[in-house]
Amino acid sequence: MAGIKDVAALAGVSISTVSYVMSGKRSIGEATKKRVLEAARQLGYMPNAQARFLRGEPTKVLALSSPLHEYTDYSNYAVFFFSLAMRAKRYGYDILLLMHEYGDQELTRVASSGMVDGILLLDVAMCDARADVAKTLNLPVVAVGYPSNSDGIYSVDLDFERMGREAMERAYALGHRHVLIVGTEGTAYDDGSNYLVRFRDTATKKGDDLGVSVLFKPSTGYSRDDVNLMLDEALSEEPGISLIICQTNAVHITNLLAALQARGLKVPEDVSVLAACTYGLGSLPRRVDEMPMMPKETCSRAVDLMMEVLQSKRNDVGHVELLPSRYQARGTVAAH
Amino acid sequence: MAGIKDVAALAGVSISTVSYVMSGKRSIGEATKKRVLEAARQLGYMPNAQARFLRGEPTKVLALSSPLHEYTDYSNYAVFFFSLAMRAKRYGYDILLLMHEYGDQELTRVASSGMVDGILLLDVAMCDARADVAKTLNLPVVAVGYPSNSDGIYSVDLDFERMGREAMERAYALGHRHVLIVGTEGTAYDDGSNYLVRFRDTATKKGDDLGVSVLFKPSTGYSRDDVNLMLDEALSEEPGISLIICQTNAVHITNLLAALQARGLKVPEDVSVLAACTYGLGSLPRRVDEMPMMPKETCSRAVDLMMEVLQSKRNDVGHVELLPSRYQARGTVAAH
DNA sequence: CTGAAAGCGCTTACAG
DNA sequence: CTGAAAGCGCTTACAG
Structure with missing residues (x-):
């Protein structure tokens, strides 16, 4: 050369x-x-870019830290990846993919390598170790997600707590007094997967305040049989369930709708169905009411925020932005 | 620091x-x-890694060039991304995501920047400009895909021509004499999307040799209506169709199966259905015979090959590896 | 067993 | 309008 x-x-x-x-x-x-x-x-x-980087010029690369868990659904990641990458490209930035199980060392490694100008965090846990590491990094870190230890990073997320409250307020207003929240795999909650926990816990608490009982059932599988087993359990524990909030994926919801139909339960006449914290539900046989995830909006804002920091337009580490979800009414939630 | x-x-x-x-x-x-x-x-x-890179040490980063077309299905990319990234990680390599419409300048840019040790190519066209650029790059380039201008790069792909031949041999052996190939959007073929064209053209040619007529219908959409329109056209042009080969996606196939059922056509009694060049068909209501894409295998081998080159274990640019697809019989293809 | 110095390929004050 | 030289943070012959 x-x-x-x-x-x-x-x-x-x-x-x-x-x-x-x-x-x-x-x-x-x-x-x-x-x-x-x-x-x-x-x-x-x-x-030669390396020589310039050595002199401290920006590399125009953003690291993207995306931990892998057993319950990680690869294809669901895709939307986030592409949204982030596309938006970054607008600013002339490329993405360095960091896939790792525990993020700590990887972040330090990539930061001190000087290969990136900033770090984006995906799949943020309620208390995320990476947010603590961020403080020692002298590189801006922007999380798509809102951990409890958010000082030290910038956070952009949907307002899942508000979503949880609004879901219950709506439920209450429509006369529902017994709600079932169907979750994804229990390990996701145990690991503290952020939005799942925030939504569920806030909804449950709001339910308590309003006098709406909330039953939570994580899933042990997404098949028709799994769904039926779960429904049997739930309905025997609380026969009065009139609203099911699904915090899960398209296959699972599809099987749930089929299971309800097979039991002779009409939606929304007998039971209302609402999907929350979901996205990419286009393949559903029937469109359902939804409080969607809006990954594209969140990701775009995260990159924009990163750019503001990189261009020294702002300097307020710890800043949190919570975007509201837009309720999509599709006729599967009715009064009880 | x-x-x-x-x-x-x-x-x-x-x-x-x-x-x-x-x-x-x-x-x-x-x-x-x-x-x-x-x-x-x-x-x-x-x-500081930059200082070491300046001295010529490997960066342990692989660029991944993934062009975006209008017809690109993001979620389908995910499997490739993750397969490549996971395999690269085994060797301690990270992935630098390069999303661009036309790959040429981007490749030169990233190569001369010295930020990566090698380049992986995704979504390879029949005649891919990037393969020509590769020759000027003095970085190893490994394509997941097999362009016609493959000197200058290393290529790893499924053997789609063999797949096309085998599909028609099987069809012929089972007594089918009129085959319909249902494709994805026509623009994908026009742009020369590699595997689609290779499979279709080889199958058509093999059909000619064997005396099996092959009708090709690209899709104009994936909805139930689109499928019906396409079927009307196809069956009026060739009423004798007894085997449908789907070179398309899960939603499209789902709607096709439904459309056939609605027409009173039983699978495989009245018409056989075979999916070719597909993957991730797990969500289909009924599993169909398949000559799958096997992205994981291809991607893993591509990364392995890259490592062999980087470790100077081989030096035979232009090398092509074509992996065989494994036929998955699931009872939707029968004798006619 | 350890150190002083050249050099990787640039950019940018410092000079003229 | 242009050049000689320092320096970014390392690694590695060259010396001792």
Whole structure:
């Protein structure tokens, strides 16, 4: 690969002149400029980025930390990945994918390597170790998600607590007094998966306040049989359930709808169904009321925020932005 | 961030000694070593990677070039992304995501930046501009896919031509004489999307040889209505169709199966259905015979191959590896 | 067993 | 309008 020295030699100038021609940070005589540009073109010269990075210039790369759990659904990650990557590209930034089980060392490694200008966090836990590590990093860290230890990072997330409250307020207003929350796998909650826990806990608490009983059932599987087993349990514990809030995936909801139909329960006449914290439900046989996740909006805002920090337009670590979810009415939630 | 100088100062040694302690490339006196290690720990010292990259050490990063088209289905990319990333991680490599519409400049940019040790190509077209650019890059390029201009790069792909031939041989052996190939959107073929074209063209040619007529219908949409329109057209052009090969996605196939049922056509009694070049069909209401894509296998092999090249275990640019697909019989293809 | 110094390829004050 | 030189933070021959 041709270096700045080669270009300088071919053009018969000093390397500083070449540098200034390339950067345009100094006015150069027309003739000289022409010769340098021609030499650069001829040699296919491109400035070695490593040398510039060594001098502290931005790498125009953002690390994306995405931990993997057993319950991680790869295809669900895709939306977040692409949303982040597309938005970053707008600003001329590329994404360095960091897939790791426990994020701590990886973050320190990539930060101290100087390979990235900032770090994005995905799949944030309620108390996320990475948010603590962030403080020692002197690189901006923006989380798509809102951990409880959010000082030290910037956080962008949907307002899942508000979502939980609003879901219950709506339920209460419509006369529902017994609600079932169907969750994803229990381990996701145990690991403290952020939005799941926030929504569930706030909804449960709000239910307590309003006098609405909330039964929570994590799933042990997404099959028709799993759903039936879960329904048997739930309905025997609380026969009065009139609203089911699904905090789970399309396959699971599909099987739930089928199971309800098989039991002769009509939606929404006999039982209302609401999906919350979901997205990509387009393949459902029947569209259901939804308080969607809106990953694209959240991710875009996260990247925008990162850029504001990188461009020194703001400097308020610990800042949290919670976006409201827009309720999508589709006729599967009715009064009871 | 603490540098090597800080550590040297704190430990009271020269920077070269610190370097040698960290790298272990020279034996160092026990006492000195201890002091250096302690100083490094105390300062949280990590060698600046940029400085090492500048000296030509491997960055342990692989670029992943994934062009975006209008017809790109993000979620389908996910499998490839994760398969590549997971495999790369095994070797201690991270992935730099390159999303761009036309790959040429981006590849040159990232290659000359010195930020990556090699480049992986995804979504390879029949004649892919990136494969030509690769020759000028002096970085190894491994494609997940097999372009016609494959000298200059390494290629790993499923053997889609063989798949096409085998599909038609099987069809012929089972007595089918009129086959319909249902494709994805036509633009994907026009753009020369590799595997789609290879499979379709080889199947068509093999059909010609065997005396099996092949009708090809790209889709204009995946809905039930789209499918019905397509079926009307196809069956009026060739009423004798007894085998439908689907080179498309799960939603489309689901609607196709439903449309066939609605027409009173039983699978496989009246018409056989085979999915080819597909993956992630788990959500189908009924499992169908399949010649699957096997993205995980292909991606893993691509990364392995990249590593062989990077470790100088091989040096045969232009090398092509075509993996066979394993036919999955599921009772939707029968004799006619 | 350890250190002083060159060099990786740039950018940018400092000079002229 | 242009050049010689310092320096970014390392690694590694070259010396001792």
